[in-house]
Amino acid sequence: MKSAAVKKAIASFLVLLATSSLAQARTGYVTDSIDIPLRSGESERSRIVKMLPNGMALTLLGDNTENGYTYVQAANGAEGYILTRYISGEPISRTQLEAASKKLEALQEENKALKTAQANGQEISGERDRLNAELNELKQTAANAIQLKQQRDQLQERVITVERELQQLKRENQALTDNTNQDWFLYGGGLSLFGVLLGFILPKLSWRRRSSGWDTF
Incomplete structure (x- = not known):
């Protein structure tokens, strides 16, 4: 006790x-x-x-x-x-292992979040590149449209110029035609006058020849 x-x-x-x-x-x-x-x-x-x-x-x-x-x-x-x-x-090692495992899990979650963020970043980057490509295409289309408009305006101006030249040629052709007709008219009139004169002169010449022949006898 x-x-x-x-x-x-x-x-x-x-x-x-x-x-x-x-x-x-x-x-x-x-x-x-x-x-x-x-x-x-x-x-x-x-x-x-x-x-x-x-x-x-x-x-x-x-x-x-x-x-x-x-x-x-x-x-x-x-x-x-x-x-x-x-x-x-x-x-102890097991406690350290558990702590390391927890830290590893945390790092894995962090890595997963980082990969997700990187994937999202790549997706956003891809979307940005696609939008930039579309923007460049639109700019090129707009530039082509401006170029086409300039070409169309130039063609229209050329058409107007050619039309003016054509009208000028038509006027010149008409003037030449009128001058030619006038010349032919003058030539025709001259020939007619010449024919009249011949018709007037030839009989007289014939009569004089006859008169001369008679005088010789």
Whole structure:
């Protein structure tokens, strides 16, 4: 009885000592071998308060180097004793792996979002290029339309010029025709007059010849 009372008193003293040194508490982690029992006392026969999963963060409140136990407070608030050899000063590999996995997932999501943004950017860039091509085509069409209008105006001016030249040629041709008719009229009149004169002169010449013949006899 006295031995049990002494052990209980010592345990209470250690609890008080650990509580008074909270300000100097260190942080540890359950090693990644197996789940570790958190016990009510510094003995494997002590009642198991909680099974601590590997990787759980612990607040180290006090340790006993003689029996190899450390008084801790688990991340879930439970307090008790755990064998010191099951405590690691660094996060265990599984915890690190989980943290790395979470970081990897975050990076993958970020990469996915970046790829989506890049795809959207490429789509927008493609749309921009298509619109620029359409704009250039419209500009070319407008330029062709302006060029066609200029060519049409030039052709119209040429048609007007040719029409004027044709009218001028018609007038000149008509004038030549009129002059030719007039010349033929004059020639005809001259020939008629010449015929009349011949008709008047020839009889007289014949009469004179006859008169001359008679005179010779």
